[in-house]
Amino acid sequence: MNSALPRVLIVDDERSNINILGNLLAPDYEVVVAIDGASALRRARAATPPDIILLDVMMPDMNGYDVCRLLKADAATRDIPVIFITSMGEEDNEAYGLDIGAVDYVAKPFSPAILKRRIQTHVELKRLRDHYQHLSATDPLTGIANRRRFDEAYAAAWQSALRRHEPLALIMLDVDRFKAYNDHYGHPAGDRCLQRVARALHGSLVRADDLLARYGGEEFVCLLPATDLAGGEAVARRLHRAVRELDLPHEHPEVAGRVSISVGVAVAWPAAGGEPERLVAEADLRLYEAKAGGRDRIVAGGAVSDGSGQA
Numbered sequence: 001m002n003s004a005l006p007r008v009l010i011v012d013d014e015r016s017n018i019n020i021l022g023n024l025l026a027p028d029y030e031v032v033v034a035i036d037g038a039s040a041l042r043r044a045r046a047a048t049p050p051d052i053i054l055l056d057v058m059m060p061d062m063n064g065y066d067v068c069r070l071l072k073a074d075a076a077t078r079d080i081p082v083i084f085i086t087s088m089g090e091e092d093n094e095a096y097g098l099d100i101g102a103v104d105y106v107a108k109p110f111s112p113a114i115l116k117r118r119i120q121t122h123v124e125l126k127r128l129r130d131h132y133q134h135l136s137a138t139d140p141l142t143g144i145a146n147r148r149r150f151d152e153a154y155a156a157a158w159q160s161a162l163r164r165h166e167p168l169a170l171i172m173l174d175v176d177r178f179k180a181y182n183d184h185y186g187h188p189a190g191d192r193c194l195q196r197v198a199r200a201l202h203g204s205l206v207r208a209d210d211l212l213a214r215y216g217g218e219e220f221v222c223l224l225p226a227t228d229l230a231g232g233e234a235v236a237r238r239l240h241r242a243v244r245e246l247d248l249p250h251e252h253p254e255v256a257g258r259v260s261i262s263v264g265v266a267v268a269w270p271a272a273g274g275e276p277e278r279l280v281a282e283a284d285l286r287l288y289e290a291k292a293g294g295r296d297r298i299v300a301g302g303a304v305s306d307g308s309g310q311a
């Protein structure tokens, strides 16, 4: 689990309040501040987001409730715990703050020692949640994304491609004659081979949005947003070469003495009502053709138009 200091974002239009909270937390937290709602949202959406947000209610322009609602409506910031710290201590206000998604509501004047413990509890819970989320999305053998993570990312990428009128490329690939590899070298060696293949494949991807996942067994999938067929083929060639360059021995009469992969590439221009499964089936079909054609090769094609007329 992450051992760096947790990052706390303090949002308050009063400098003196920021100083009090900042001094209380500074030894144990990395403190980030915002003096209005707009900059609070910016900091929450930053590349390194805060682990917790301490939010004032009464602020000019955008009040704390509005900031909290916007944070909870955005998938990128929804899971950051928010604690209101405010002089508006009435029961109705507190109930409202909790209703819109805050994990806690602290009325002033507060006990610094108690507040600090409450913050610590919520940060620990958040870190545990992050840890389990990571575990549930990761393939334990190879450390890359698992099928569940792929399914989620694929659904989101399809929607995003639909909105932006962009193509979406998909690569399915599979280690050749892997049953024979296991039979010859043993299952533990097969596991190590899959780990090395996964690392090589992962190292061949350059765009942050591209996702490599273990699809199952010795099969991997690669999701390439905003990529057409030519782009998909270019990535497929890099993946294929990376595995070849590993130069892992594979003694089997039907492989070329080293571990190789067969690769299928397909592309779709998602349209409303289109079926995301068709692109997966298309990439799978190309992979099947690569196997049937002799393995250790790439087969690309079969744009799925889904009625958009752009394929």
Ligand SMILES: Nc1nc2c(ncn2[C@@H]2O[C@H](COP(=O)(O)OP(=O)(O)OP(=O)(O)O)[C@@H](O)[C@H]2O)c(=O)[nH]1
Residues within 6 Å of the ligand: 141, 174, 175, 176, 177, 178, 179, 180, 182, 186, 187, 188, 189, 190, 191, 194, 216, 217, 218, 291, 295
């Ligand atoms: N060591 C190891 N083997 C695995 C793992 N997952 C799947 N396999 C093995 O991968 C093999 C896949 O075999 P097949 O589906 O027959 O395919 P293949 O032998 O690779 O043949 P082609 O795909 O047709 O080239 C099976 O023997 C599985 O047991 C794993 O996590 N570790």
